[in-house]
Amino acid sequence: MKDGLYSAPQKDIRFVLREVLEVERTLARHAPAAAIDNETLDQIIEGADRFCHGELAPLNATGDQQGCVLKDGKVSTPDGFRAAYEIYAASGWPGLCAKEEDGGQALPMMASAILGEMLSGSNISWALYPRLSEGAYRCIVANAPADLRKLYAPKLATGQWTGTMCLTEPGAGTDLGLLRTQAAPAGDGGYLLNGTKIFISSGEHDLTENIVHLVLARLPGAPAGTRGVSLFLVPKRLPDAEGRPGEFNQVFCDAIEDKLGLHGNATCVLRFEGARGYLLGEPDKGLAAMFVMMNSARLGTGAQALGLNEWGYQKSLAYAQERLQSRSPVKPKSAGYGPDPIVCQPDVRRMLLTQKVWAESARMFLYWIALQIDLDLHGNEEGLRREARDLLALLTPVAKAFVSDNAVESVSLAMQVHGGSGYVTDTGIEQTFRDVRILPIYEGTNGVQANDLLARKVLPDDGARLKRLLAMIERQDQAWADMPAMAPFLAPLSSLAQRTQTLLPGLLDAAVRDPLRFSSCATDFLRIVGHLVYGYFWCRAAHAALTKLPDGDAFRSEKLAAARFYFEHLFVEVEMRIARLSASADSIMEPAALECR
């Protein structure tokens, strides 16, 4: 925090990049095509911080107060949003990881992870305008025919246009198989779309001259359910061959939602009424094609969670350091009554450290995820690529749900640290409390993520991908087993890995014999996997602190204390989660008040 505004925790970020993940060395060795040196990473950190602290953070509260306005089908964003976007696009941030041929900078995904954390921490409502474009870009690159790609991908890479993801309809949310938007062939290779999409973030705005909607719809005669869903690219304005946006397409913003938070971002109801669209990927394979963007959005939600978690921590720490109330318990009685800053109170410190450690855990995890994406794309050995791909598939739902649930808890603690002041508008933390609450809901609720993890990522391969994670933990355990200072960290993690291994067969068996019990375990299981991951990274962080930071250094002690706090206070949640897994499904399924026909 600087001048009362978000500023990036540069030192913590560098610690993760250099000491914990060794990004420069790892990419140079295993994915030279995506290599990046520490100096370039530093430039990104400093440049992104300058932009986010200087341009976006000052617009965060005003954007919340003003909100968006819909008039005659056009959305006006809050004051300053457009000017900030112009700076953003002119600085090349939209295309950080886009290909050079599209006008991008072809940097590794780590660059985007760093930027994503800061954009969301400083102004999540603003960040939602450009950030969905990244997934849309990747989806177009993966699925569009050459001519479409050539027309649209550079517009997204340069930030001239933004992208949206149009999935949800009034009758189709979690269950996309129910969607009813129709796409009829126009006779010229294109399609005409009819239907209504809701909850479309950034669906209409005044930041760019055009918007590219990626829309799920059904072709005539398509099979029912998810097997009859296709993906279409539908521009707000139809471009000519040179990419100049021309006449308006038949896409109408009928309403924007009044909602708990994210007031600066327009959540739109979009009506497609004979809107021209272009097929992306194969007919009826729209969900698979969309998954590139969906996974990107899920990881993006994790990044938003990290940013808001960090911001809440900065804000509540600053408050706790300023607010004088009661006596410090570490002050000698002889020093008189006080009052002292409340940061001295153990219970306040518990709340602050919970936020700090959730944020730092998320950072290690999400930056590592970014590394896996580059290893998947550019790894120089098939085994490495395969491992990265498996871990990404396994852990994407964890990166979405675990990180966002922890962020909601963290921001609530940030409010709690503020006491009564936290509940009033002026302080600003109540905005963050409202903003962060969307994260467990959108891009697939956290219940959907838990089900995705258990039923789609663990069950189908009999836990093979999960065992890759356990093996990674086991390798680490063995590598550092001779360091007594590592024992307090390695021991509980290793024990959890073994317990997970032990309970896995029973869980997989339940999928067949007792599917209700299996389903009812999903959320608890996701929390356990989350702690396997965080435990793994706190071991790495502790090891990095012990071996790479100078003895006696305050930052070193702080990281070791954070690792201890994690294992002593947060990791122990697994005791509760494992206990729950042994419950039968009866108490969940029986109660008649919750009649289920």
Added chain:
Amino acid sequence: MKDGLYSAPQKDIRFVLREVLEVERTLARHAPAAAIDNETLDQIIEGADRFCHGELAPLNATGDQQGCVLKDGKVSTPDGFRAAYEIYAASGWPGLCAKEEDGGQALPMMASAILGEMLSGSNISWALYPRLSEGAYRCIVANAPADLRKLYAPKLATGQWTGTMCLTEPGAGTDLGLLRTQAAPAGDGGYLLNGTKIFISSGEHDLTENIVHLVLARLPGAPAGTRGVSLFLVPKRLPDAEGRPGEFNQVFCDAIEDKLGLHGNATCVLRFEGARGYLLGEPDKGLAAMFVMMNSARLGTGAQALGLNEWGYQKSLAYAQERLQSRSPVKPKSAGYGPDPIVCQPDVRRMLLTQKVWAESARMFLYWIALQIDLDLHGNEEGLRREARDLLALLTPVAKAFVSDNAVESVSLAMQVHGGSGYVTDTGIEQTFRDVRILPIYEGTNGVQANDLLARKVLPDDGARLKRLLAMIERQDQAWADMPAMAPFLAPLSSLAQRTQTLLPGLLDAAVRDPLRFSSCATDFLRIVGHLVYGYFWCRAAHAALTKLPDGDAFRSEKLAAARFYFEHLFVEVEMRIARLSASADSIMEPAALECR
């Protein structure tokens, strides 16, 4: 829920009153002066439900949208609030438990507990206007000289006037010893007060002709800290001897807060500028005198939490029963795809049951607390009165903090069940999510409650009061030990009671040897005590269901399933809490980023 509005869970309430707590029999036997029969309880339940569902619930959303308006020092409450208040007062609700000599109905506190749940569930912003009056009334009865009491108590008992509690100042929140408001003798036995109080709920409004402020202030030359704080009664308008409100006192509402929720309630900044006041209780003993009201407000916060928890559950259950999405896992495949109501999904049921069981647990606990107040006041044996008093002292912070934290979790789950719809304003659950969040903050933050429990209720008597609770659990365990059907409930509770007994000496010892560790345990310890209490009540509920409800009855099965759900899913939280208690204070106190001078 009825017509989309809050309606009281009458059947659940009756189950607690009749089967679990046996209120009629218990009071008749142990506190005949407070006796009440089931028919009268039924009348209260039905009458309160009629008023809350019919008058208050329809004003809940509109009150939130309109909020309060401050103009020229006067607060206007939202449309309909005043009319509802007139009906409320005319129906005698304000004086349900007030003494007959003051115009009250002298009913036992159970009547107030029932009413309190429903008022808050239907419209917490409205409820905060009259409900603080109850504590103010009791505080005046306990502390005011005869003439003051005669003038003021009936006004509160009849609801002609309302009461407030003026503690917090900009520099004095948790630490009331820092308060600076001054009270100078006026020479005629009265005092003139000068100072500013903030966060005063219902501090100014248009519902009644007068408001009675109970204000903490310092007499000239009073000792520093909490030992120099006195309590004063300060009316908004000075009444004549017949109680007709006359000229305005020098109390000015300078501002009302913009805040996250509770928009329909005016949270005021009150400036006392030579305001006439009257001493309540002894000079410099204001905190002790105020504690009657403070404890009442803390239990009131529990009641608010119960009401909002119940309302969130009703709302999300109704949504889950209506929203068709995905296939029910219990439907035979042959029945086709669906979609079915999401209430059929195990993960959704988990969220609904968590809310339901938190609400039902809180109801048993808080109604039992009301019973203890009557046993304390009217019990016919000193031993009983003493036990009730001890348990009340011990469990008031638990009733405030445990119940409110669970309610925040519950309402968040209610939002989660709604998916994207929960985040938009129309659905209404986002209002409840905003409203409920104040509960862990006001009337002493939940951290303050945890410290109160551990450092003031357990430590000073070496755990004697806590051991009363453990003994109560032990007696129950022995009484029902011969019922095999009770074993799944009694066993985990008994085990927790023993573990608590075992860890108590170490904890008390830490208070002396390692006070930072002691303090840092407070929140986890409160959660453990909360589960001792809830576990105790779910044993009683299960026993009542088994012995008093007919075999094969759906309601009986539901209560037993709820008890199982409680022990299998919620009670197991203690595993995590106990694990945390063994942590040292180092990881909390060390991190240098949280510098503590």
